[in-house]
Amino acid sequence: MDTMATYGFIGAGNMGGALARAVCRSVSPDEVFLANRTPEKAKALAEELGCRTADNEAVAQSADFIFLGVKPQMMQELLAEIGPILTERETRFVLVTMAAGLTIADIQKMAGDAYPVIRIMPNTPCSIGEGMTLYACGPDVTAEEEKTFLSDMAEAGRFVALPEHLIDAGSAVSGCGPAYVDLFLEALADGGVACGLPRAAAMELAAQMVVGSARLQQESGKHPGALKDAVCSPGGTTIQGVRTLEEHGFRAAVMDAVIAAYEKTAALKK
Known part of the structure; x- marks a missing residue:
């Protein structure tokens, strides 16, 4: 060549x-x-x-x-x-x-x-x-x-x-993942608007937070669980938000989304 x-x-x-x-x-x-x-x-x-x-x-x-x-x-x-x-x-x-x-x-x-x-x-x-x-x-x-x-x-x-x-399997994470992150971004911004933030400000805060959090994990090499723990002060506000996400099956829903995308790809081969 x-x-x-x-x-x-x-x-x-x-x-x-x-x-x-x-x-x-x-x-x-x-x-x-x-x-x-x-x-x-x-x-x-x-x-x-x-x-x-x-x-x-x-x-x-x-x-x-x-x-x-x-x-x-x-x-x-x-x-x-x-x-x-x-x-x-x-x-x-x-x-x-x-x-x-x-x-x-x-x-x-x-x-x-x-x-x-x-x-x-x-x-x-x-x-x-x-x-x-x-x-x-x-x-x-x-x-x-x-x-x-x-x-x-x-x-x-x-x-x-x-x-x-x-x-x-990898594509179900990184290929489909932007759609999941976009849903998360939209939901974060909607929550901010519900709390009184202007829409543009809520979106800017949410998007930069996601970018920064991902970069922090990449550059620190720390497990996401450890990074999450570092934000959750005893008796604080963040742990209450985490508790609410867990009550609604947040992690299981994300896992199920990845598995559903993978199974759909497998079905395309039949």
Whole structure:
């Protein structure tokens, strides 16, 4: 693979667009190509980022890393469309899939050959460089390709390699998790408004508190339980709030949400 890799995105939706933004911060936008079922959407994003538009065929013909940014139920159709083009290629390429529930072996089977595949499960904070992306490389991906991919995608945030059989469990936490946190943020702000805070102030306080609390755990390495205990003074206000959350099954509800998301992913495979 060339030193300067090229990146093609088939699908420029929320997640594909976020990853395209990230790679354009690391490599020349001239090396990034966007294709989308609605061409106007790809054109608007390409103009914003300074990269190029293309169609599915052109991406399949030329990109070194081909991002398959379509929904799982559309993957078979897409790979049937570009499969013959991939077969005729004489240059090396890597398929990058982010489709929930589809394994590396599934992608290879749909594409018609044992092509190199990197399976990723990103999340929406990738759009601001604070993402948590899980990934697994197929056996045909070289160490150099993995290194290039991670280097060029670094602006998306953190990348963690997981054995492929754990990708779905990890995604139920980090991939679905932003929605849970957003619900929590909204509820915190609503509680602040109920206590008399202006809406904008309540949201600002809640959002920065979540950001700071997460960073404190990351940088201190302390168990969340210990950090929680440090806020709960004997006979104080915080412990009463914690007691109320426990009365309403807060931790069990969060655990059940993760498990439900994982089970839904498992159901997609059937």
